[in-house]
Amino acid sequence: xxxxxxxxxPHADSLNIQYLTxxxxxxxxxxxxxxxxPKAPSSLPKVIDKLWHYPIDQKSELSTEQCxxxxxxxxxxxxxxxxxxxxxxxxxxxxxxxLNIMPMTDVIAINTPHFKRAIFAGNIIESIxxxxxxxxxxxxxxxxxxxYELSPLxxxxxxxxxxVSSDQSLSKENSDLPDLLxxxxxxxxxxxxxxxxxxxxxxxxxxxxxAGLGASRAAVDxxxxxxxxxxxxxxxxxxxxxxxxxxxxxxxxxxxxxxxxGTIIAVNTDPDAPIFEYADIGYCGDLFEVINxxxxx
Amino acid sequence: xKILVTVKKTIDYNVxxxxxxxxxxxxxxxxxxxxxxxxxxxxxxxxxxxxxxPDVEITALTIGGDTEHDILRKSMAMGAHRxxxxxxxxxLDTLHKAKILSAYIAKxxxxxxxxxxxxxxxxxNHIPQMLSAxxxxxxxxxxxxxxxxxxxxxxxxxxxEGIISQTINLPCILSSDLRLNTPRFIPLPKIIQxxxxxxxxxxxxxxxxxxxxEIERTxxxxxxxxxxxxxxxxxxxxxxxxxxxxx
Ligand SMILES: Cc1cc2nc3c(=O)[nH]c(=O)nc-3n(C[C@H](O)[C@H](O)[C@H](O)COP(=O)(O)OP(=O)(O)OC[C@H]3O[C@@H](n4cnc5c(N)ncnc54)[C@H](O)[C@@H]3O)c2cc1C
Ligand SMILES: Nc1ncnc2c1ncn2[C@@H]1O[C@H](COP(=O)(O)O)[C@@H](O)[C@H]1O
Numbered sequence: 001x002x003x004x005x006x007x008x009x010p011h012a013d014s015l016n017i018q019y020l021t022x023x024x025x026x027x028x029x030x031x032x033x034x035x036x037x038p039k040a041p042s043s044l045p046k047v048i049d050k051l052w053h054y055p056i057d058q059k060s061e062l063s064t065e066q067c068x069x070x071x072x073x074x075x076x077x078x079x080x081x082x083x084x085x086x087x088x089x090x091x092x093x094x095x096x097x098x099l100n101i102m103p104m105t106d107v108i109a110i111n112t113p114h115f116k117r118a119i120f121a122g123n124i125i126e127s128i129x130x131x132x133x134x135x136x137x138x139x140x141x142x143x144x145x146x147x148y149e150l151s152p153l154x155x156x157x158x159x160x161x162x163x164v165s166s167d168q169s170l171s172k173e174n175s176d177l178p179d180l181l182x183x184x185x186x187x188x189x190x191x192x193x194x195x196x197x198x199x200x201x202x203x204x205x206x207x208x209x210x211a212g213l214g215a216s217r218a219a220v221d222x223x224x225x226x227x228x229x230x231x232x233x234x235x236x237x238x239x240x241x242x243x244x245x246x247x248x249x250x251x252x253x254x255x256x257x258x259x260x261x262g263t264i265i266a267v268n269t270d271p272d273a274p275i276f277e278y279a280d281i282g283y284c285g286d287l288f289e290v291i292n293x294x295x296x297x
Numbered sequence: 298x299k300i301l302v303t304v305k306k307t308i309d310y311n312v313x314x315x316x317x318x319x320x321x322x323x324x325x326x327x328x329x330x331x332x333x334x335x336x337x338x339x340x341x342x343x344x345x346x347x348x349x350x351p352d353v354e355i356t357a358l359t360i361g362g363d364t365e366h367d368i369l370r371k372s373m374a375m376g377a378h379r380x381x382x383x384x385x386x387x388x389l390d391t392l393h394k395a396k397i398l399s400a401y402i403a404k405x406x407x408x409x410x411x412x413x414x415x416x417x418x419x420x421x422n423h424i425p426q427m428l429s430a431x432x433x434x435x436x437x438x439x440x441x442x443x444x445x446x447x448x449x450x451x452x453x454x455x456x457x458e459g460i461i462s463q464t465i466n467l468p469c470i471l472s473s474d475l476r477l478n479t480p481r482f483i484p485l486p487k488i489i490q491x492x493x494x495x496x497x498x499x500x501x502x503x504x505x506x507x508x509x510x511e512i513e514r515t516x517x518x519x520x521x522x523x524x525x526x527x528x529x530x531x532x533x534x535x536x537x538x539x540x541x542x543x544x
Binding site: 011061064068085086087089090091092093094095096097098100101102103104105106114117118119120121122123124125126127128129130131132168169170171181185187209211217220221226227228233234236242244252253259263264265267276277278279280281282283284285289290293294 | 308310313314316323390391392395414415417418419420421422423424426427428429430431436438439441455456457458459460461462463474475476510511512513514515516517518519520523524525526527528529532535536538539540542543544
């Protein structure tokens, strides 16, 4: 049986790696993992046979071309599978084109050789059948939820290749909040906040309760919050246990990023806001009134 | 400098797509169609570059059939200087389309390929990356800022961890994110003028692309619909619920 090579993205957390393992198990009984980055995980689900690590120093970022060279040099065989996200959006189509394979990305269900993907902002599900010998896949972690017992695993270090690191610099505000992609509870805000100043209330709320902080595109466009908080068709696709939407109307492009959440709670002044059609609990009223009560000592 | 902008025609982003009776395609007859929003942004960016650098020539290109003429005319009405139609099915898979584009670009001379980061119908987000792999050109994906320097380009890109600032060399492939710009409105007279502008047609055969599809779409279906929940009238009750889940 062709083995599955699980590519662990540099910023993936343990829970999402477990979900990725679940997806990898659906394509092969033999799973090996490879981490490209400053650190490799120290423990992984027991079902993983081997862990490879290509160390790079903390500050440098590898380009897609370089990641491709590493994968292509050390892993000439095996299905390649990773998590959805911008890391895999850059790498998988690039890698696949080099290998002359049609990639299947953002996959939500696997029953080899049949796969499912969401298209049209999640309004339609596409079923596809692959006759390829080797799969290049990325999967949505929230669709493969399973937790594993972890066991320590020593990484086999891969020899450095003769590649130069690129001059990319990443700017990110230091965050005092849990990672949006794995947070249990996410509070999210939209244009209803009306100003960057007001949006800080939501940040406070998230910090106070240890929740992840999400936003609509409108909130990011208006400059209330940085782009890496955007949830939706073109932002992050998440499915926390609880998603609380304040002042978000519920456009399909936003729903695409959160409608698989466990419980959806929406606060909006407009009784006809589409978000209420998807909310398990809705409250028609002023978001500031609600947030101030939640922050009150 | 020559810029190629790839444009795709898609169902309007405000329209909810419907599954056709064959169970495998979506209804397009009588449905409002337009630019894939990311392609419109890519074209707008090319036009802004041309406004600053008068030696720039913009070509708009689409892979499609007779029904795609209108999107090319619209591109010229907006500001593209020329347009090219590669005659092939618009629904080919992404690797196939990337090979077609790569074969075409290899025969021409372009400095920058500006593309949308993703098509809002298939939601793939593949072709710019594939094209970079096939042509061995630098790529800059998900751009929210593009600034042309002498022989290089400074870009900002939106990724999951924040914003990456980077300088890349020509020739290159750039893909647009939503915050790159807001496309201009096209006045009616320009649309009318563009009706008579020529469209250069290229047959798929002339590009000699070697490709056999290995992925087949077997069906389309609707996602499970969420049940509408209940509305809470009382603020105190809501606060209690929220405190319960947030704790
Ligand atoms: C190609 C494409 C991709 C897109 N991708 C995304 C994406 O990834 N993510 C995304 O979010 N959007 C995306 N969008 C944009 C999307 O279509 C909507 O424009 C956007 O989601 C609207 O954001 P909003 O709900 O914050 O703003 P609005 O639609 O303006 O809604 C604001 C809401 O706040 C409510 N409100 C106002 N004041 C208060 C108050 N005091 N208390 C409570 N409620 C209040 C209003 O009733 C209203 O419902 C995309 C669009 C396109 C074309
Ligand atoms: N039929 C097409 N003709 C021209 N360009 C296309 C076509 N399909 C996709 N593209 C380009 O490729 C980008 C990414 O598309 P995709 O990989 O399909 O999500 C789009 O934003 C377009 O710029």
